[in-house]
Amino acid sequence: MIAHAQSQVVAPDFWAGKRVFMTGHTGFKGGWLSEWLLEMGAELCGYALAPVSEGTVSGFAPFFEELELSGRMTHVIGDIRDSEKMTRALLDFDPEIVIHMAAQPLVRLSYREPVETYDVNVMGTVRLLEACRQLKNLKTIQIVTSDKCYDNREQIWGYREHDPMGGFDPYSNSKGCAELVTSAYRNSFFHPDAYDDHGVSVCSGRAGNVIGGGDWSLDRLIPDAMRAHCTGNALTIRAPHAIRPWQHVLEPLSGYLTLIQASYERPRDVAQGWNFGPRDSEAMNVRKVMTVLQEHLGDGFSWTEQVDPQDLHEATWLKLDCTAALEWLGWAPRFTTSEALGMTAQWYGSSDPAARRQIVSEQISRMLSPLAA
Numbered sequence: 001m002i003a004h005a006q007s008q009v010v011a012p013d014f015w016a017g018k019r020v021f022m023t024g025h026t027g028f029k030g031g032w033l034s035e036w037l038l039e040m041g042a043e044l045c046g047y048a049l050a051p052v053s054e055g056t057v058s059g060f061a062p063f064f065e066e067l068e069l070s071g072r073m074t075h076v077i078g079d080i081r082d083s084e085k086m087t088r089a090l091l092d093f094d095p096e097i098v099i100h101m102a103a104q105p106l107v108r109l110s111y112r113e114p115v116e117t118y119d120v121n122v123m124g125t126v127r128l129l130e131a132c133r134q135l136k137n138l139k140t141i142q143i144v145t146s147d148k149c150y151d152n153r154e155q156i157w158g159y160r161e162h163d164p165m166g167g168f169d170p171y172s173n174s175k176g177c178a179e180l181v182t183s184a185y186r187n188s189f190f191h192p193d194a195y196d197d198h199g200v201s202v203c204s205g206r207a208g209n210v211i212g213g214g215d216w217s218l219d220r221l222i223p224d225a226m227r228a229h230c231t232g233n234a235l236t237i238r239a240p241h242a243i244r245p246w247q248h249v250l251e252p253l254s255g256y257l258t259l260i261q262a263s264y265e266r267p268r269d270v271a272q273g274w275n276f277g278p279r280d281s282e283a284m285n286v287r288k289v290m291t292v293l294q295e296h297l298g299d300g301f302s303w304t305e306q307v308d309p310q311d312l313h314e315a316t317w318l319k320l321d322c323t324a325a326l327e328w329l330g331w332a333p334r335f336t337t338s339e340a341l342g343m344t345a346q347w348y349g350s351s352d353p354a355a356r357r358q359i360v361s362e363q364i365s366r367m368l369s370p371l372a373a
């Protein structure tokens with residue numbers, strides 16, 4: 001039984017001077033996490049493909065470039081499937097913390113590119129974990145998967161950490177497979193019972209649809225909405241009734257950081273998968289998300305609904321039960337979905353890159369500030 005935790009928050013002092021190797025730092029979540037870790041004084045090495053400008057609109061650069069991250073961290077461009085290059089980058093940097101976020105993260109693309117999706121998401125995870133076995137000063141591995149890793153029975157209850165892995169489509173299934181791979185590596189090479197021998201805690205974080213400034217991915221609701229808004233077009237939504245655990249990108253990131261902090265204090269106890277999602281009361285369907293977004297963006301934003309029965313299968317009901325993180329890590333979501341949508345609209349609504357950088361820093365500070373009583 002894991003001990004109950006006091007309310008725990010991300011502790012900047014913990015991160016100052018920590019050597020962190022992160023894959024996927026050139027992406028949306030990677031950009032936010034890199035900025036946050038650098039602001040807390042971590043020494044950071046990122047490994048990922050080059051940032052992509054596909055999907056951005058005029059006046060915006062890829063998030064990684066907007067944040068001017070390349071000059072502030074060790075920045076290695078490489079494919080996660082290139083074991084030799086990735087292992088060399090990892091060994092050269094010699095981190096104590098590894099955070100694995102590099103992935104092909106899109107459901108619809110996974111229908112078009114299933115083999116590549118499995119290759120990157122599953123074998124990429126295998127290759128990274130295998131490389132980690134060679135590190136001498138490693139203490140924690142954090143693998144980022146997804147709420148979609150579960151066998152989705154479209155149930156009304158949230159999934160718990162010990163529910164079976166599954167995934168209908170190649171992306172979701174690849175994340176279930178990445179969880180199984182992580183579990184097998186933990187059992188075989190980093191078992192909690194043998195912690196005194198290897199000294200490594202292996203955890204994973206499962207979160208849902210995250211929103212926030214800087215995401216320009218194709219076929220994701222908020223980036224699609226913002227592209228339409230910025231170019232003066234109406235958005236067509238495919239699944240107005242679909243319910244997702246929407247949350248600001250800083251929420252799961254705070255979960256990953258809190259979990260890593262806990263892994264230094266209780267390395268055996270926390271070596272497992274963890275859910276990080278919004279409170280049940282915050283679940284919203286797509287139509288409601290659009291309505292709230294419009295309240296923040298004003299009349300210039302509009303959308304139409306087009307339900308296509310021939311469309312690709314995507315889960316319509318997906319919730320996480322986050323009791324374990326709440327009780328045992330002391331982690332809790334900070335913002336309501338409405339606040340998260342407001343924070344997102346604030347970033348996309350700013351036309352000046354310097355102002356957008358400022359917004360990112362302010363939102364990180366807001367995340368770290370104590371909650372009003």
Ligand SMILES: NC(=O)c1ccc[n+]([C@@H]2O[C@H](COP(=O)([O-])OP(=O)(O)OC[C@H]3O[C@@H](n4cnc5c(N)ncnc54)[C@H](O)[C@@H]3O)[C@@H](O)[C@H]2O)c1
Pocket residue numbers: 023024025026027028029030047048049050051078079080081100101102103104105120144145146147207208209210211217
């Ligand atoms: N954004 C979400 O709503 C969400 C939800 C749940 C889980 N996740 C997971 O979070 C992680 C980050 O997602 P994101 O939204 O920032 O995606 P993103 O597409 O913005 O970033 C993906 C990152 O992975 C890197 N990458 C992709 N293929 C690679 C390869 N072959 N070799 C090396 N690097 C490669 C990219 O260069 C980029 O840095 C992923 O593991 C994703 O599955 C995201």
